Amino acid sequence: MRIPARLTLAFLSLLLAAGSPAVADEPVLVYTVNYPLAYFAQRIGGDSVRVVFPAPPDVDPAFWQPDPDTIRTYQTADIVLLNGADYAKWVSSASLPRRRLVDTSRAVAERIVETGAGVVHSHGPGGESHGHTGTAFTLWLDPTLAMAQTAAIESALTRARPSSATAFESGRVALDADLAALDGSFQRAFASLGDEPLLASHPVYQYLQRRYDLTIDALLWEPDVTPDEDDWRDLDALADAGGARWMLWEDEPTAATRSGLAERGIGVVVVRPLGNRPGDGDYLDGMRANVAAIERAAAGE
Amino acid sequence: MIDSFYLAARYLLHHPGRSLLVVACLVLVAGLPISLDRILSESERQLTARADATPMLIGSKGSALDLVMGAVYFGGQAPEAISLAEIEAIEASGLAYGIPLHTGFTARGAPIVGTSVDYFEFRGLAIAEGKSLATLGECVIGAGVADRLEIGPGDTLVSAPESPFDLAGVYPLKMRVAGVLAPSGSADDLAVFVDVKTAWVIQGLGHGHQDLTAVDDPSLVVSRDDGRVVASAKVVEYQEITAANQDSFHFHGESSTYPLTAALLVPEDERAGTLLLGRYVAGDQDFQIVRPRAVIGDLLATIFRVKEILDGAVAIVSVAAVLALALVFSLSFRLRERELDTNFELGASRSTTARLLTAELILLAGSSALIVGMALWLLDRYAPAIVRTLLVG
Numbered sequence: 001m002r003i004p005a006r007l008t009l010a011f012l013s014l015l016l017a018a019g020s021p022a023v024a025d026e027p028v029l030v031y032t033v034n035y036p037l038a039y040f041a042q043r044i045g046g047d048s049v050r051v052v053f054p055a056p057p058d059v060d061p062a063f064w065q066p067d068p069d070t071i072r073t074y075q076t077a078d079i080v081l082l083n084g085a086d087y088a089k090w091v092s093s094a095s096l097p098r099r100r101l102v103d104t105s106r107a108v109a110e111r112i113v114e115t116g117a118g119v120v121h122s123h124g125p126g127g128e129s130h131g132h133t134g135t136a137f138t139l140w141l142d143p144t145l146a147m148a149q150t151a152a153i154e155s156a157l158t159r160a161r162p163s164s165a166t167a168f169e170s171g172r173v174a175l176d177a178d179l180a181a182l183d184g185s186f187q188r189a190f191a192s193l194g195d196e197p198l199l200a201s202h203p204v205y206q207y208l209q210r211r212y213d214l215t216i217d218a219l220l221w222e223p224d225v226t227p228d229e230d231d232w233r234d235l236d237a238l239a240d241a242g243g244a245r246w247m248l249w250e251d252e253p254t255a256a257t258r259s260g261l262a263e264r265g266i267g268v269v270v271v272r273p274l275g276n277r278p279g280d281g282d283y284l285d286g287m288r289a290n291v292a293a294i295e296r297a298a299a300g301e
Numbered sequence: 302m303i304d305s306f307y308l309a310a311r312y313l314l315h316h317p318g319r320s321l322l323v324v325a326c327l328v329l330v331a332g333l334p335i336s337l338d339r340i341l342s343e344s345e346r347q348l349t350a351r352a353d354a355t356p357m358l359i360g361s362k363g364s365a366l367d368l369v370m371g372a373v374y375f376g377g378q379a380p381e382a383i384s385l386a387e388i389e390a391i392e393a394s395g396l397a398y399g400i401p402l403h404t405g406f407t408a409r410g411a412p413i414v415g416t417s418v419d420y421f422e423f424r425g426l427a428i429a430e431g432k433s434l435a436t437l438g439e440c441v442i443g444a445g446v447a448d449r450l451e452i453g454p455g456d457t458l459v460s461a462p463e464s465p466f467d468l469a470g471v472y473p474l475k476m477r478v479a480g481v482l483a484p485s486g487s488a489d490d491l492a493v494f495v496d497v498k499t500a501w502v503i504q505g506l507g508h509g510h511q512d513l514t515a516v517d518d519p520s521l522v523v524s525r526d527d528g529r530v531v532a533s534a535k536v537v538e539y540q541e542i543t544a545a546n547q548d549s550f551h552f553h554g555e556s557s558t559y560p561l562t563a564a565l566l567v568p569e570d571e572r573a574g575t576l577l578l579g580r581y582v583a584g585d586q587d588f589q590i591v592r593p594r595a596v597i598g599d600l601l602a603t604i605f606r607v608k609e610i611l612d613g614a615v616a617i618v619s620v621a622a623v624l625a626l627a628l629v630f631s632l633s634f635r636l637r638e639r640e641l642d643t644n645f646e647l648g649a650s651r652s653t654t655a656r657l658l659t660a661e662l663i664l665l666a667g668s669s670a671l672i673v674g675m676a677l678w679l680l681d682r683y684a685p686a687i688v689r690t691l692l693v694g
Contacts, residue, residue: 065547065548068432068435068436068439068479069432069435071435071436072432072433072435075418075433075435089548092498092552093436093437093498093547093550094435094436095417095418095433095434095435095436095439095496096417096418097417097418097419097422098398098399098400098401098417098419099398099400099419
């Protein structure tokens, strides 16, 4: 009996389908508490990951308080990347799956900077103290610490998806190469800025300070707020004591602030902390822009 | 033979009380041991299922049974606490991950179990109404708690002030019910689940209050110098965690020192579990790691040894009951001698009389067997629910 050609073709198609590779795995769902970690995870994971950083673009993730429904979306993640160093205060009061939390700075915990700033309180003279500040958390500004975070991310992704270990390693190596180049750029840029102490609008540059052997005196000024007389007196005291010529800012200060600083012979250098998504580009673009700002300042522009 | 059964049935129906009594005796003699055995088997199945679903437990050194009953069935006295540091050390070894458990407090008669959201995934517990835990101060209740207290998502539940950790008691915490779990037929149905950090707040290790650096009332502050404010006992601590005051909640001291009743340990694989047991079982630590299946197995072995003795006693009593029934029948036949003689004079042969008496016995035994069969069928159908009620409450 002759078998109809169509039947044969259908049978062969079924055979091929049965032998073909399985449908691709779902991407590993990664939630992060800040933008740099999201960038690192995406660079390392590529198509094997779906990275979510749900904070609105106009908030500082360190102090963002997600609503309960957003916290519940974190619970659905395969991996939740934490920055460590007491970053993202909301984590301490949220119900997150312990098994899937990854503290990306655990391996370098001994290198976390204790600020020792702020007021602590206790209940009764013998009670244990509790303070509301204590550790510097902008680890990602130091490329060498950022590389420790990328290693932790690669490790977590590999545990979640062992079949993609090679791809994750390649992604991490490429990212680390970019971070190493950035480290070199920062070294050269800060070296060209001179040895005088620097001022900072906010105490967020501790890791840059340590990595590049800088002296930074920090105030608590906001870019969108023009300082009052008391603030200028505080600055004058610091500037006179150290002879600072440059002040690092998280964002562009007001024109009045720039003018006041210029009168005192202090230039503005915008070095964005990049805790949240930059307006343009990505983390590397933002960090390169920071390097460029330092270089321009050193060149007297 | 049909005629014999007809006459036997008419005779038995003519003496309903006596017939029912005999049937009842036969039902009890045959059905009771089988029913007890079925109930015990179902109890064993349910107890071991829960223990089997719990690979390992870590808790303070002492009674392994107390540890298992407290951590797996949320019953009994809360054992001595271990610290979170023990769990973190095991997790750092990479051999297992831990799910913290904090028990000891209650809310309207239901045990409060402080844990992490990993617990629900591990036990396969789904939310039937409302949502899962998200923030401090929320709770998720078992289906049995929801039914008993008639509460659901959006309602509140206050923790009892009695505390096993402090004779003076603790301030109650008003918790928001975020969700209700689907029924699981286990101890989880009767528990109130909170994040372990909320349990620590109930215990008084964490609290919220007004910002002491900004208060005007001098009686709230014992002393204030550079960098340190010492609060007085007058500072009022919040009894409910809300969106408005949540940021004020904090913990004093290192969280790794905070107490846990126990922790479920889920080894990465069988080999990791063996390594874990080997690493910790012989040490001088203040804690122990147990396999609940082994602990419950030992308990059941003891129970079933006692059961064997009881089975023997029941068997002897059953034999005695059967002998007594045989005596009753024998005496009954003697009492019916005149009736049986009448049958003979009416023309019934001895074999016919024997068939009549045999038919009566068969009908009595058959009725008993039918009743026992129906009862066992019902028992098989409802035993799981009956045992759950007995075990869980």
